[in-house]
Amino acid sequence: QTVVTQEPSLSVSPGGTVTLTCGLTSGSVSSSYWPSWYQQTPGQAPRKIMYNTNRLSSGVPDRFSGSILGNKAALTITGAQADDESDYHCLLYMSGGLWVFGGGTKLTVL
């Protein structure tokens, strides 16, 4: 069974840069998995912030960027702000109507 991996937790200083990654226990993530990223604050539904690897959703600040780094999808926040403190979930499309989420990364800004 394919498992999508994410760092359980990360921290970043205000104004700093942090990269969250999304990998596979078996194989490499590429754009053909259509990686997308979701931001979620407590008690709220997830909100799509990145899709097609590096396409920024409407209204999302451009301090967020997406890429493929090595064998993983990546979400980078450059110039982190306090309201970036959230849970971030990556999602991969496996084909045949099957999507798989990573376990999520809890990002702390301090």
Add this chain to the structure above:
Amino acid sequence: QLHLQESGPGLVQPSETLSLTCSVSGGSINTNNYYWGFVRQPPGKGLEYIGCVYFSGTTYYNPSLKTRVTISVDTSKNQFSLRLTSVTATDTAVYYCMRSEGYYSYDMDVWGKGTTVTVAS
């Protein structure tokens, strides 16, 4: 603007069937390239894809839940529904309905607010 709203019981008895409906407003469920589905999140845990349905009735399910899940669509009411049988405490979660794009971006672009379902006697 497209809006999704979940509805259904907040408490389900163990071994019974969980049933939720998602009502779609601000747009039609009869839209090419979009799938309508459910995602759940147990307390303190990550998101889990349950499955989705196309307006034609074609369904796709997470293999780990496939034997217990049915998702159906009612285009006349602009709604789709989830049935999860033989529930246990591990099915306690916030259940979200969502729209997933299945041609250009394969992402989940619209979400309901979520509804909490507790499995307990």
